[in-house]
Amino acid sequence: MKKFVYTLALLLPLFAATAPAQESVAQQTERPTGEMMGNTCAACHGTYGRLGTAAFVPLAGMEVEEFVRAMRAFRDGTRPSTLMHSVAVGFSDEEYRAMAEFFAAQGTEE
Amino acid sequence: MQRRDFLKALGAGAMLASGLSIKSVFANAAPHVVIVGGGVGGATAAKYLKLADPNIRVTVIEKNPVYLRPYGSSEVLNDHIGMDDLEVRYDRLRDRYGIEFLFDMVTGVDPHRRTVRTAGGATLGYDRMIVSPGIQLLYERIEGYSASVAESRIPSAWIPGTQTRLLRDQLHAMRPGGTFVIVAPPNPYRCPPGPYERGALMAEWFKVHNPTAKVIILDAKDSFVPGPSMLLGWNRLYGYNVPERFQEGMPTEGEWPMKIHDAPGMLDWVAGRDGGRVLSVDPASLSVETEAGRFKADVLNIVPPMVAGRVAFELDLVDGRGYCPIDRRTHESTRHPGIHVIGDACVADAMPKSGFSANTQAKVAARAVVDLLAGRDTQAPLWENTCYALAGTEYGLYVADIFRLVDGRITRMEGPRFLPLDASRAQIRIGALYQQNWMRTFTEDCFA
Amino acid sequence: MSKHLLLFLLLFVLGGQALAGQGEAPAETWTPVRLHAALAAMPEGDAERGARLHDALFCASCHGERGESLSRHWPALSGQRAPYTYKMLLDYRDGLRHEDARAEMMVVLARMMSEQDMADVAAFYAAQPLPGSAPLKKGHPVNDLVRRGDPQRLITPCASCHGVEGQGGRNETPSLAGQRPEYLVRTLKAFRDNTRHNDVHQGMAQFAWDLSDEEIRALAEYYAR
Numbered sequence: 001m002k003k004f005v006y007t008l009a010l011l012l013p014l015f016a017a018t019a020p021a022q023e024s025v026a027q028q029t030e031r032p033t034g035e036m037m038g039n040t041c042a043a044c045h046g047t048y049g050r051l052g053t054a055a056f057v058p059l060a061g062m063e064v065e066e067f068v069r070a071m072r073a074f075r076d077g078t079r080p081s082t083l084m085h086s087v088a089v090g091f092s093d094e095e096y097r098a099m100a101e102f103f104a105a106q107g108t109e110e
Numbered sequence: 111m112q113r114r115d116f117l118k119a120l121g122a123g124a125m126l127a128s129g130l131s132i133k134s135v136f137a138n139a140a141p142h143v144v145i146v147g148g149g150v151g152g153a154t155a156a157k158y159l160k161l162a163d164p165n166i167r168v169t170v171i172e173k174n175p176v177y178l179r180p181y182g183s184s185e186v187l188n189d190h191i192g193m194d195d196l197e198v199r200y201d202r203l204r205d206r207y208g209i210e211f212l213f214d215m216v217t218g219v220d221p222h223r224r225t226v227r228t229a230g231g232a233t234l235g236y237d238r239m240i241v242s243p244g245i246q247l248l249y250e251r252i253e254g255y256s257a258s259v260a261e262s263r264i265p266s267a268w269i270p271g272t273q274t275r276l277l278r279d280q281l282h283a284m285r286p287g288g289t290f291v292i293v294a295p296p297n298p299y300r301c302p303p304g305p306y307e308r309g310a311l312m313a314e315w316f317k318v319h320n321p322t323a324k325v326i327i328l329d330a331k332d333s334f335v336p337g338p339s340m341l342l343g344w345n346r347l348y349g350y351n352v353p354e355r356f357q358e359g360m361p362t363e364g365e366w367p368m369k370i371h372d373a374p375g376m377l378d379w380v381a382g383r384d385g386g387r388v389l390s391v392d393p394a395s396l397s398v399e400t401e402a403g404r405f406k407a408d409v410l411n412i413v414p415p416m417v418a419g420r421v422a423f424e425l426d427l428v429d430g431r432g433y434c435p436i437d438r439r440t441h442e443s444t445r446h447p448g449i450h451v452i453g454d455a456c457v458a459d460a461m462p463k464s465g466f467s468a469n470t471q472a473k474v475a476a477r478a479v480v481d482l483l484a485g486r487d488t489q490a491p492l493w494e495n496t497c498y499a500l501a502g503t504e505y506g507l508y509v510a511d512i513f514r515l516v517d518g519r520i521t522r523m524e525g526p527r528f529l530p531l532d533a534s535r536a537q538i539r540i541g542a543l544y545q546q547n548w549m550r551t552f553t554e555d556c557f558a
Numbered sequence: 559m560s561k562h563l564l565l566f567l568l569l570f571v572l573g574g575q576a577l578a579g580q581g582e583a584p585a586e587t588w589t590p591v592r593l594h595a596a597l598a599a600m601p602e603g604d605a606e607r608g609a610r611l612h613d614a615l616f617c618a619s620c621h622g623e624r625g626e627s628l629s630r631h632w633p634a635l636s637g638q639r640a641p642y643t644y645k646m647l648l649d650y651r652d653g654l655r656h657e658d659a660r661a662e663m664m665v666v667l668a669r670m671m672s673e674q675d676m677a678d679v680a681a682f683y684a685a686q687p688l689p690g691s692a693p694l695k696k697g698h699p700v701n702d703l704v705r706r707g708d709p710q711r712l713i714t715p716c717a718s719c720h721g722v723e724g725q726g727g728r729n730e731t732p733s734l735a736g737q738r739p740e741y742l743v744r745t746l747k748a749f750r751d752n753t754r755h756n757d758v759h760q761g762m763a764q765f766a767w768d769l770s771d772e773e774i775r776a777l778a779e780y781y782a783r
């Protein structure tokens with residue numbers, strides 16, 4: 001199935017290259033691993049989400065469901081945010097889960 | 111010293127060992143990865159290679175034993191920080207992760223034998239190489255401008271160093287009521303918001319220290335990132351009148367409306383369509399000839415056109431555009447297999463040339479290098495860029511984007527990417543605090 | 559090293575423009591008399607205006623729609639006693655409360671608020687239900703500490719000030735019931751290690767000085783939702 005979707009994306013380069021709506025692109029391109037996606041958050045949330053004390057917060061050890069709920073709420077705008085809305089709209093639900101599992105596996109640091 | 115402690119403070123307790131269970135596939139024959147350039151891209155790549163597999167031998171060849179970070183370096187000009195706050199040391203990467211450093215200048219490579227040469231006479235073999243040399247400035251592209259003029263009279267201060275200090279000293283000694291002219295570079299260039307942030311920070315500083323001074327930004331371009339949200343900040347803080355074509359969506363009432371100022375404020379931006387393109391400079395009189403006429407400066411800061419760092423040319427990694435073409439999935443050079451290029455020097459399509467970009471590119475490349483060395487399939491990449499920027503020390507903005515590989519190109523996902531124009535004072539203030547925090551947390555992710 | 563580090567962090571934080579009031583001398587510490595006067599002068603709070611401020615000032619982005627707290631990193635404010643909330647905002651504003659970089663945000667925001675604003679958000683939080691309750695837990699390992707204290711270590715029962723269900727006490731004595739356990743641990747350690755010293759005459763900190771990490775964790779769990 002995934003392969004099929006991926007091929008579809010290759011057949012639709014025009015659509016993909018012009019106005020990629022997040023969900024559809026996220027679903028049509030090959031899905032990056034939770035670690036690959038999670039690593040892009042490190043500049044603010046720390047390497048592997050293990051930030052020490054700062055105005056930003058760590059993600060390591062965050063419970064999977066809480067993480068997914070937070071990302072959905074950022075995307076839908078039901079959770080107010082200064083920045084995370086812009087980040088959250090770039091990913092699909094499945095990808096939230098993959099990242100959640102990656103961060104949950106990092107354990108907490110206090 | 112301070113910088114080191116500061117990294118220690120942030121990193122306290124964190125990530126001494128990777129949380130992922132690592133089963134090295136290189137237990138017997140450890141491959142060697144050589145990294146050219148220990149800036150944002152190179153340092154991050156080295157760290158993430160070691161995190162992925164500590165058995166890989168990683169050597170960074172960097173010409174300076176202490177890195178001066180370009181990101182945040184305009185904050186030296188308004189004395190928000192000192193030159194030594196730009197210093198970043200490599201001890202953490204060496205001690206924590208076992209990364210080897212050779213402080214020397216790379217001069218050449220033999221891509222067939224897979225060896226790299228340095229000015230100091232060393233020859234190192236590599237299994238794969240990652241190159242992140244940043245940019246070089248093409249001073250001579252502007253008539254009248256040159257490297258020696260930049261070092262002595264008209265600094266660019268776009269690669270931090272003596273020019274940064276020179277520019278700071280010139281600005282602080284500028285006569286009352288003098289004019290500070292910034293010449294912004296054409297696309298593509300390092301740090302898209304940079305010239306505009308610099309102009310804003312200096313306008314803010316002048317408001318206190320030289321209230322009749324002027325700041326003029328000359329530009330060949332008609333727009334920039336993060337465009338309207340920066341212009342709105344200028345309007346609110348420095349009496350700048352936003353051109354009509356950018357006014358759409360700007361608040362006209364409420365908590366903090368955009369205003370039309372009768373007298374123009376101290377900061378002005380002359381876009382390309384208004385004749386802002388620079389034709390030549392005259393170092394003796396500090397004046398700039400543009401399509402709109404002559405501008406006489408008291409302090410002149412020129413950010414000239416730029417291309418990939420010189421070593422990228424010496425290693426034959428550059429194409430006609432002056433940057434390094436790559437296979438986007440792995441960042442491997444399309445000109446020389448076995449060599450990956452990241453950061454400002456590579457052709458990354460929709461991605462801006464920023465520290466954040468270089469950092470996420472480094473992670474993609476590091477992962478690809480590990481997989482290729484292990485003979486595994488490479489993974490789907492994903493990149494991100496967020497530039498926090500300031501319109502004033504307490505006025506924070508941002509642009510935030512996710513990038514995916516679509517049809518062989520690095521493609522930006524559509525979506526709301528800027529600070530909203532109707533953002534409240536509190537959100538703007540919070541953004542500025544986050545910007546300051548980002549400088550620290552980002553440095554930690556790259557260098558500690 | 560840790561002393562140097564602290565000093566450095568302090569310098570870094572104070573030196574950074576992150577704090578608006580650069581160079582301002584920190585406010586005088588509290589005395590019972592001064593606190594009494596400050597609370598007596600607290601403007602009357604308007605909860606509705608407080609609700610609007612809570613959104614406009616982005617308090618909701620960390621503390622949740624009604625102050626119920628969005629994550630383990632940020633304390634709940636809902637149901638909190640108004641004098642306590644008001645005092646905390648004064649303390650952040652005046653630099654009396656600044657445990658670490660995480661408090662920076664509060665310092666910056668409190669400096670954007672008038673005392674009327676502070677009283678209004680305080681009224682808004684006070685009008686919300688507590689995020690949870692902390693009823694008697696007889697078998698709990700710290701039940702005795704909470705209800706009876708520890709005379710040997712001169713620890714007065716927590717309940718005598720914070721209420722038998724952790725619902726809060728007189729004046730600025732806060733509710734603890736339903737608070738995030740991670741926050742309770744953090745702030746109790748801050749009292750113990752003297753990085754939080756905004757309380758009047760160490761009226762709270764003295765009960766934390768002799769607590770072990772284990773007891774702190776257990777106390778947090780006792781009160782947490």
Ligand SMILES: Cc1cc2nc3c(=O)[nH]c(=O)nc-3n(C[C@H](O)[C@H](O)[C@H](O)COP(=O)(O)OP(=O)(O)OC[C@H]3O[C@@H](n4cnc5c(N)ncnc54)[C@H](O)[C@@H]3O)c2cc1C
Pocket residue numbers: 146147148149150151152171172173174177179180181182183184214215216217242243244245267268269300301304419420421452453454455463464465466467468496497498499
């Ligand atoms: C004023 C200003 C503000 C900025 N603000 C931000 C910001 O807020 N956010 C953001 O994300 N980005 C910002 N940037 C951009 C960011 O700093 C750069 O994009 C980033 O540093 C690029 O990383 P890099 O690894 O490609 O190059 P660099 O960080 O420049 O590293 C290149 C390294 O290679 C070394 N090198 C070069 N040639 C050789 C050789 N032959 N042998 C050995 N070593 C060599 C150099 O010494 C250098 O250390 C800003 C830039 C400026 C100028």
